[in-house]
Amino acid sequence: MKILSIAGVRPNFVKVAPLHRAFLAHPSIESKIIHTGQHHDAVMSDVFFDQFHLPQPDYYLNVPPGSASLQTADIIQKFDRVIQAEQPDWVVVVGDVTSTLACALGAAQNGVRVAHVEAGLRSGDRQMPEERNRIVTDALADLLFATDHTSCDNLRREGIPANRIYLVGNVMIDSLVQYRAKANALTTVERLGLIKKDYVLLTMHRPFNVDTEAGLCRLLRVVNNTATLRPVVFPVHPRTRTNLIRFGLFDALATSPNVHLLEPLGYLEFINLMENAALVITDSGGVQEETTYLHVPCLTFRPSTERPITLDYGTNQLVADLSPDTAGQMAEKILAGQINPGKIPPLWDGQTAERIASIISQFP
Structure with a gap:
């Protein structure tokens, strides 16, 4: 079986x-990796091959x-x-x-079976390109x-x-479990002159937060409000910086x-900062899951989330009105000790x- x-962007790697390693452990499976190049920056892709010891x-x-x-058309071709x-x-x-949808469609058009990992996530907001990608990919998939x-x-x-539906758990957590100790051995926090559990880690890259001047002005207010409470560490996504x-x-x-503005970080460095933060503020889907596993409080600056389990089980809270003032009030309560410990x-x-x-x- 081949x-x-x-993979195309940072979270894909x-x-x-872990999928590639698990496939290789089965003697009947030949596993190959396709990198679409959707993220060109070395810090957004190449570093993951190094840190995860993946082959080229x-x-x-x-x-x-x-x-x-345009990217969808190019990938399919x-x-x-x-x-x-x-x-x-x-x-x-x-x-x-984009790589997820394009390759699922390309495979289906050629009669090749598609398996979608992380199937069924829904935010209910079809204005988000990711939501549209999820819906179409799941409609095409043979195993979900x-x-x-x-x-x-x-x-x-x-x-x-x-x-066709299988409840299997969260493959992103596989990497977190495997590399958590290695990440914790790093001295990223100390090198930045920070104190563990006394700073806020912030990430923002979603179009509605960073593609317009109004969204970026909201972001600046979130950063500045939070920085009055604790030091803010902000690895700046290339899209956000641009x-x-x-x-x-x-x-x-x-x-x-x-x-503290930083260039995008490798996976291990980012996990080190995440686990030792007092609070994470983000618009990332994966970060909501990782903070839930690590029991780190998280505020998600988005009107909705496709990962409601992180709200129901975990440490995540939604800043649904996208108000910097609301985010500031919620952050202040968390930093004062009003924390939901959550569960995995x-x-x-x-x-x-x-x-x-x-x-x-089982499906050769």
Whole structure:
């Protein structure tokens, strides 16, 4: 059996790494990695191959920057040639980015079976490109691997046959479990002159937060309000940096007191900062899950989340009105000790990739 696993952006590598290892552990599976190149920056992709000890990808599609539509078309065209050359039995896609949708569609058009890891996540907001990607990918998939019971319920409501849905847990947590000790051995916190559990880690990259001047002004207010409470550590996503510069706001952020601006970090460095933070403020999906596992308080600056289990089980709270003042009030309460300790959802145990490999091996 030959499996092609697709990665294109930062979170994909965190998920593909344990899957690739689990596939290789099955003697009947030949596993290859396809890197679409959706993230070109070395700090957003290459560093993950190094830190996860992954082999270089078998194919690099080198998709150029552009709109989601243009990137989708380019990926499908280039991936079609890979499919013709490799004749895979399965294409495994993870998450909800442009590469996920494009390769799922390319595989389906060629009659190749598709397995979707993290199937069934829904925010209910189709204005989000990720939501549209999730819905279409799940409609195309032959096997749907869900992280939680809510995701399974979503899929059944959409008419997906029950025999194609598998509750397997969270493959992103597999990497966290495997590399947590290695991350904790780093001295990232100390090198930045910070004190453990006495700073706030912040990440923002979603279009509605960083693609407009109004969104970026809200972001600056969140940063400045929070920095009056604790030091703020802000690894700046390339998309966010580009837009801050475009709207003439980067200097205002760079000179904000009590704010540490960083380049994007490797996985281990970021986990080190996350686990030792007093609070994380984010618009990332994966960070909501990682903070839940680590029992670190999290505020998600978004109107909705496709990961409601992190609200029900975990340490996550939603800043649904996108108000910097609301975020500041919620942060102040958490930093004063009003913390929900949360609990880890079922099957988030570091064994998800092995469960997926075992299931897919039964469908040669």
